[in-house]
Structures are given as C-alpha cells and as structure tokens.
Amino acid sequence: MRQGIFISFEGIDGAGKSTHIDALAAALRAAGRTVVLTREPGGTPLAEKLRALALNDPMDPLTEALVMFAARRDHLLQVIEPALARGDVVLCDRFTDATFAYQGGGRGFDLQVLGELERWVQTVPAVPGGVRQPDLTIWFDLAPEVAARRLAGARVPDKFESQPAEFFARVAAGYARRCAEQPARFARIDADRPRDEVWRAVEAAVKSRGWIA
C-alpha cells in the first residue's frame, strides 16, 4: 500500500487557493492516487456546524481559537487520519497555519497558547511521539489589497472577509512567520500572477516531491 500524503492550501481570503485545489486533485487522480478533498474549519458534520459559528458569530479570540481547534480535532480523527491510514492523498483547504495566521496574527492571540493547543489536538497514534502536520503546505502569498480587489462584490463577506486591510496584513505576516519557522514543509507561491502561471508553480511544488510526474 502507498503511503498517505497530506497537503494543505493556505493564504489570505481571495488568494486563489480554491481555484487550484480541484486541478491538483485531478492531477493526483491521473497519477493513480485516491484523493480526499476537504476543508477547515469543516470537513465533518460537527466541524461544519462549528464553521458556521466561527464564520458568523462574534466571539473573543480564545473562544475563536478553541472553536477552530475543536473542529480540527473532529476533522482529524474522522476524516484526515483514516484517509492517510488508507494511503489516500488529503487535500485540505486550510489547516493549523490558518489558526496561527488569523487568530495569532490577525487577532493577536498568544502564539504559545496556540502552540500548546496544536500539540494537544494534533497528537495522534499514527505519529508516534509527534504531532500531525501536513507533508506539504502550499502558501498562496498575495498582497491583501490585490486579494480584496479579486473578492470585491464576488460574495457576501463573512466575519473574516469583512475585516479591514490591516487585519489581513497581520494575517499575511502570520503566514510568513510560520513559513520561516518550518521552511521544509512550505512551498511559497507568488499568487500575484496569471492563473496558469500560479498553477504551474503549484504543479512544480508537487512534482518536486515526486508525487506527480
């Protein structure tokens, strides 16, 4: 049986993640892999309920972080770990880097507490003595003003999408910090390019790991 692969997609709202996730799933399926497409917060019935609360209801930063991690724990145990154990590829639209970027960077919540929660929530039997992390995180790096222009008028903004540009500048800095701390896991993609160029960069990141030809 092949080993499971866990790939997360990250970036500020409107950076272009969803545009490329289906294409990567198709490329991996063409390479003979079974792909599970999922997202955070969400991915299970319980986590989708928590998503609706997190994206719509005002709450203090600790409550928000706990809701994100509660949703993640359920998602990890119900969907991600079983898929990896079967040898599938999991493509996840956001994971814990989003908590460090949005709750840590955007809201200014304590990064050490987030680190403790990460350790508690992502400690799973399949990673003996360790914490489950994506094998690869594709970070779509885009200036907040460009992302805001792309999203303008596209949909009714949720609680996060309604935040001002300064919030997204802090979120972007949060992603940059995570990338600097764990460079081997990250592929930073300059997302301020035409869609086909961004796609080629996504494809190259996955090819360089030998997961597609």
Ligand SMILES: Nc1ncnc2c1ncn2[C@@H]1O[C@H](COP(=O)(O)OP(=O)(O)OP(=O)(O)O)[C@@H](O)[C@H]1O
């Ligand atoms: N390279 C690009 N150039 C111009 N527009 C783009 C590009 N990539 C995506 N877009 C457009 O930008 C908008 C946001 O893209 P997308 O929904 O993929 O972002 P996202 O990162 O998934 O956002 P969110 O996290 O808020 O769901 C869409 O209208 C999409 O068509």
Ligand SMILES: Cc1cn([C@H]2C[C@H](O)[C@@H](COP(=O)(O)O)O2)c(=O)[nH]c1=O
């Ligand atoms: C996982 C996670 C997400 N968020 C925020 C980021 C986005 O604004 C929304 C999710 O919406 P999307 O359209 O699915 O991208 O939730 C967060 O603040 N913290 C997290 O851990």
